[in-house]
Amino acid sequence: MSLISIIQLVFAVLLIVLVLIQERSSGLSGAFGGSGDGGFYHTRRGLEKIIFFATIVSAIAFAGLALVDLVI
Numbered sequence: 001m002s003l004i005s006i007i008q009l010v011f012a013v014l015l016i017v018l019v020l021i022q023e024r025s026s027g028l029s030g031a032f033g034g035s036g037d038g039g040f041y042h043t044r045r046g047l048e049k050i051i052f053f054a055t056i057v058s059a060i061a062f063a064g065l066a067l068v069d070l071v072i
Contacts, residue, residue, distance in 0.1 A: 002069075002072075004065060004068055004069045004072065005069060007065060008062065008065040008066065008069060011058055011061050011062040011065060012062060014058050015055065015058045015059055015062055018051055018054055018055040018058060019055060021051055022048075022051060022052065022055065
């Protein structure tokens with residue numbers, strides 16, 4: 001198993017965890033005791049916003065590592 005495959009495996013697990021944290025029905029604020037007002041539009045703030053952007057970065061890194069692994 002090459003180093004790129006190990007790093008890709010770490011990013012895969014990280015990506016799975018980040019996606020599971022972002023439960024669509026209640027969101028992170030509902031998971032930690034926030035009010036569930038049932039509003040249609042929801043603005044991400046604080047930790048929820050950081051997790052959202054971390055998910056995007058992890059997905060891009062995972063895809064990039066997959067391409068690098070394919071070329072090498």
